[in-house]
Amino acid sequence: MSVSMTRRQALLMAGAAVAAAGLVDMRTSAFAANNIDELTKAFTGGAKPVAGKIKLDLPEIAENGNTVPMTVSVESPMTDSDYISDVIILSDGNPNAGIATFHFTPASGVAEANTRIRLAGTQHVVAIAKASDGKFYTASKEVKVTIGGCGG
Amino acid sequence: MATSPVKPRIKLDKKEAKKGDIIDVKALVSHVMETGLRKNADGQVIPRKILNKFTCTVNGKEVFSADFEPAVSANPYIQFKFRATESGPVVLTWIDDDGSKIVGEDSITVS
8 A cells, every 4th residue: 555645545444444433323423523422432331322212302493502401211110120320411512512411210210300401503412321231222312403502 | 518508499299298109309599500611701711610410319318310511501400200218308419510519408208
């Protein structure tokens, strides 16, 4: 192989490497500007979350990105032996991908939480849940934001 | 650490429950939740100041907790549920970046 590589070749190779690593999922762009990939990996420890079990409730269109109501609920019996322990909420369009992490216990009874979040612009919100048996579940939803919520 | 004088608003959907009932908790607290990304008129970054941790204990046992990032809105609202097993105080605690705490309390009677 010649030492000098054209820009096109370099891009092709980079693209192939990313695809091979299986990073192209859930999002339209593999080149997310924020740290969503690192946070996902830190949360799952490299395990691949399966789609389903989570209901992520967000408005289709949020007029004000400063307060977007968000409800996440995960199907689970929430018994001592089978429960959802953690749910992380991530964004692919905010300056920082982390939004919130909820920690449930069997005493929670229902794995459901509601809060209001800031979204900087139109983007996907991703929820990943960790079950007590070590399985991971995921769901994502696109929210169109009319006015971003990052403040001037 | 210091306890802030801010009074959170807490609402339990029922104060008296049968064992095993699911109780819905809603709480709202006044806080700027400054992201640390905004700049003031002089172009200086306004330092981050958020409530980064929320915990709920019932009769001393933790039932739910959450970690907040700057992407949680100002005056954070939180709603969650817990399963009633025993009577006791329901204590909600928010921890600020500066280490101070906001504490709110309610109680539940389980028959």
